[in-house]
Amino acid sequence: MKICIFGAGAIGGYMGVKLAEAGADVSLVARGPHLAAMKENGLNLIEEGDQRTNVAVTASDNPEDLGPQDYVIVTLKAHSVPPVVPKMQPLIGENTTIVSGVNGVPWWYFHKIGTDLEGTRLESVDPGNAQWDGFGPDRVLGCVVYPAAEVIEPGVINHIEGNRFSLGEPSGEKSERALALSKALSSAGLKAPVRPRIRDEIWVKLWGNLSFNPISALTHATLDVLCTDPGTRAVARGMMVEAQTVAEKLGVKFPIDVDKRIDGGAAVGAHRTSMWQDLDQGRPMEIDALVTSVQELGRLTDTPTPTIDTVQALVALRGKTAGLY
Template identity: 80%
Template structure:
């Protein structure tokens, strides 16, 4: 089984190092100083206070790596469409693309059934680049739970979590899903195959939709924005709007809004990924986490006044940040 991690940053690097440690045939697509460090010194993983270094084949040219059984995409959502063409050398006739990207996935309406079957989301796949270039039949869904960071080029520090939930768009327990689950489990990771992965997508999205943009606008950490009465109320309102949309799409939430917000508070003084990106001068995942929910609101005829307001504000914040303000 050949597995390529496309986007070997924090999460991709963590996954690649765990697979390499278990003897898997894994390769990495990376870039810049991180790639050079991996090539010269190997990929180092710091986990539970222990440091291990793995020699892993890595390149910024997918053509050097050849066709793969699985291509695990761990890029930020907005970074995927521009590199779809570069993925082509990795994709053979039987290759599976594992979509480990935050937010509403571009393949969401593939094999969902009902009147929205086959709907394409322009907020996350403008111009249908992924739908046409990868093809939804190749896709195996994945909800990523671990937190990690690249502490320096070639070094990934694991923070918490080790679950990568997998799921077919049609909910089946396919051979390809079970085979990847077994490979991830052999690497010491939790990799359940879920019949209703979209439910998990929404539970994670619930927090990302609200906590991320609020933190980018206020610079508050999770413990603060989830307990301050004002920002907690805004997050709750956004989540309730999203819940109406999701339930119209057949999603069942295993927890209520208050428990989900309390779970965010329990994480502590954590800076969300959107806030980290803002502070580092990187593009923020606005459309995948917030714009996509607005688009789904329009598709399901569900009003989203609070989501619309926060989306407008965080988009403007992105513009001012791009201007150096």
């Protein structure tokens, strides 16, 4: 089984180290100083504060060096994927599975959904149908990424918490390809359950990202603060209630209620969300995948999203005034 991780930053690098350590045939696509460090010194993983693992990895910035794969695990940020679809083509053979480990509403959301919205394309996350046409939705295996990790220096990943990568077919079936990848990830010490309702998990994670990320980028408040301050908690709650209405119209079932989800965010503590970090570091924020996509789904389901609309407008302008777009 050949596995390529496309976008071997923090999460992709963490997964890459675990797979390589377990003896899997894994390769990584990365770039810049991070790639150079991996080639020279291998890829290093720090776990539980001080436990350090170093593995030699096959890494390149040119997919042509790696050839067709059984699985291509995409761990880029959502807005970074459409522009690189043409570059990824050498990795894709007749039976290649694309594993979409990307935050937010996935571009394949309406593939095999079994409703009258079957086959609907989402412009907010797949402009110009780049992924739908370039990959083909039949190749896709859904993945919800739970670990937290960071690149602390080129070639060095610090694993903060979590080791679960939930997998799921858009159709809900337990396919051979899903079970085979689950087994490979489990052999590497990762949790990889195959879920029959992967969209439910996508929404539970998105629920927090949709609200906490843009509010933190706008206020520079950590999770413990924005989830307990009465004003920002109310804004987050309003966004989440609107999102829940949209999702339930699409058949999603939420296993917890809104307030428990917000309390869970508060329990994370003084965490700076990824959107806030991107803003501080001058990188484009994941606004479309996390926020604009829910607006688009609101229009598709005739659901008003006034709180989401307001926050989306504010954080989009914040990105523009910061020169990120």
